[in-house]
Amino acid sequence: MSRWSLYTWKRDGRSLRRALPTLTVLAALLTTSAGVAAGAAEAVERDVLGSGGLTQIELSSFEGEESVRPLTTSALQDAENAPGVRQVVADYSSGLYAEEDGTYDLTSHTLTPGDDLPVTKGKVPAELGRSEVVLPAVAQGTDFAPLLGRTVAFGYTKATGAASGTTAVIKLKIVALYDPTWQADGPGVAYLSEDTAALLAAARAGQEPEVFRDKEGAQSATVVVDHQKQVAAATKTLQDDGFSASPVSDRVRNLPGLFGAADLAMRVGVLILALVAIGLGVVRAADSTRARIGQFAILRILGSGRPELRRILLGEAVLSGGVAGVVGVAVGTGVSLALVSPLSDVLGLPIKLTDALPGPGWVAAALLLPALGLAVGTLLGSREVLRRDPYLTARAHS
Structure with missing residues (x-):
């Protein structure tokens, strides 16, 4: 220059x-x-992907689609028996609302292996217990931080007839809080164990949990295989069995x-x-x-x-x-x-x-x-x- x-x-x-x-x-x-x-x-x-997404398959159940196999108890057992499958966790959705203090009304979901919550306080155990719940740190004007570690009474709907229902109470220990901006399942979601989530969904439908799981089934499920190289074969097997199955990694890549x-x-x-x-x-x-x-x-x-x-x-x-x-x-x-x-x-x-x-x-x-x-x-x-x-x-x- x-x-x-x-x-x-x-x-x-x-x-x-x-x-x-x-x-x-x-x-x-x-x-x-x-x-x-x-x-x-x-x-x-x-x-x-870092939380195991490469080894996960998502099953969906769409109401009214006869070609899609409903995620009932027997169907999920068949999915669990597919080659390479290590675990199947079903997601049941319902709701929890304030029984005593507060005015919140939270959607409830099963905590599945695909939910890697950004925890801000507390700790999510390896397997969530039936009487445990994970909540957003703040939801609908309620700060749950003072309730962390405490057992709280929540209300949920229990159907008693074709168009009527009552409020039932369930006591759950708040074991962890997550960042409320994380909204993979929507805003203000309470995460429960599979059995507890199924209990609430069955109550809202006016059925016993076992009957609900056998007849109605879950809205979705996460299938975990032993290794990512088994995902393709397991997905094909599940699809051949009538399931709506797709690898989580494909869903992420196709955002x-x-x-x-x-x-x-x-x-x-x-x-x-x-x-x-x-x-x-x-x-x-x-x-x-x-x-x-x-x-x-x-x-x-x-x-x-x-x-x-x-x-x-x-x-x-x-x-x-x-x-x-x-x-x-x-x-x-x-x-x-x-x-x-x-x-x-x-x-x-x-x-x-x-x-x-x-x-x-x-x-x-x-x-x-x-x-x-x-x-x-x-x-x-x-x-x-x-x-x-x-x-x-x-x-x-x-």
């Missing part, structure tokens, strides 16, 4: 710094896409357009950034050289050769691309961090600020491509103008 590059870049409005705004925007977009994709991938890997769109945006962004930088280099270098042809002609007459003039232009290109890369990475990283909260809501998973930092490879691309592309374009765009005879040029501009 010529020693004159910094001077001409700063002082001459016709220098290559005119390419800086466009390159900055492109570098920022590339960095933002990289940060968003990194944050989403890290959250999914940590909170879904609505998020990963595919972000990954595509990054790859296309690299290509666009490189091509635009080269194109800008060609156009801006040619325009800048023509606008300063008189100055360059005088420098040629005073002894500066074409290589020296190219070094001046290359210096301006590197400075413009370097500043664009640095500013673009800073702005793109800031935008990515600002999107952490909305992205967490979309995924239903907690994303840390450090998760949303773009990877070093993408940062390097955003930093280097503007300068490299602009430099290549400058070499191409300045050739024709710099070939002109300096004496004829100086005379024409005198």
Whole structure:
């Protein structure tokens, strides 16, 4: 780079710094896409796949779909007997509400192996007991922190007729609280053992738990296999047996357009950034050289050769691309961090600020491509103008 590059870049409005705004925007977009994709991938890997999602299969039961096998007791036993299956946990949904203090009304679900709750207080045992419950830290204006570790009376609905019901009471110990922003099953969910969740669902239907589980069945179930390599075979076996079965890892990978769109945006962004930088280099270098042809002609007459003039232009290109890369990475990283909260809501998973930092490879691309592309374009765009005879040029501009 010529020693004159910094001077001409700063002082001459016709220098290559005119390419800086466009390159900055492109570098920022590339960095933002990289940060968003990194944050989403890290959250999914940590909170879904890292918690055993790679070895889990989800069974669903859709009301009214005759082709889908209901998740009754016998059906779940058949699922448990499939090759490679280690455990089947059924999810029954009902509700718990305030019996004494408070006005909350919480949806209840079974705590399945796929629920990796972000616990804020207490500890979730390896297997939740029948008289234990895990609650959100705050729900519907009620702070459950003072009740942690205590046995609390909850109300639940017990049907007594076709259109009537009474309130029954169940006492449960609150063993842990989780971050209420984690809403994989919706807001304000109380997590119970499978037997307790089935008890509440059966009561709401006006049936005994055993009858309810035999006839109505669960709304979904999580199947755990011994190793991830057995997931495909177990899924096919379950589907052949009439179950609606899908690997949890497939569901995660197919999150609505998020990963595919972000990954595509990054790859296309690299290509666009490189091509635009080269194109800008060609156009801006040619325009800048023509606008300063008189100055360059005088420098040629005073002894500066074409290589020296190219070094001046290359210096301006590197400075413009370097500043664009640095500013673009800073702005793109800031935008990515600002999107952490909305992205967490979309995924239903907690994303840390450090998760949303773009990877070093993408940062390097955003930093280097503007300068490299602009430099290549400058070499191409300045050739024709710099070939002109300096004496004829100086005379024409005198």
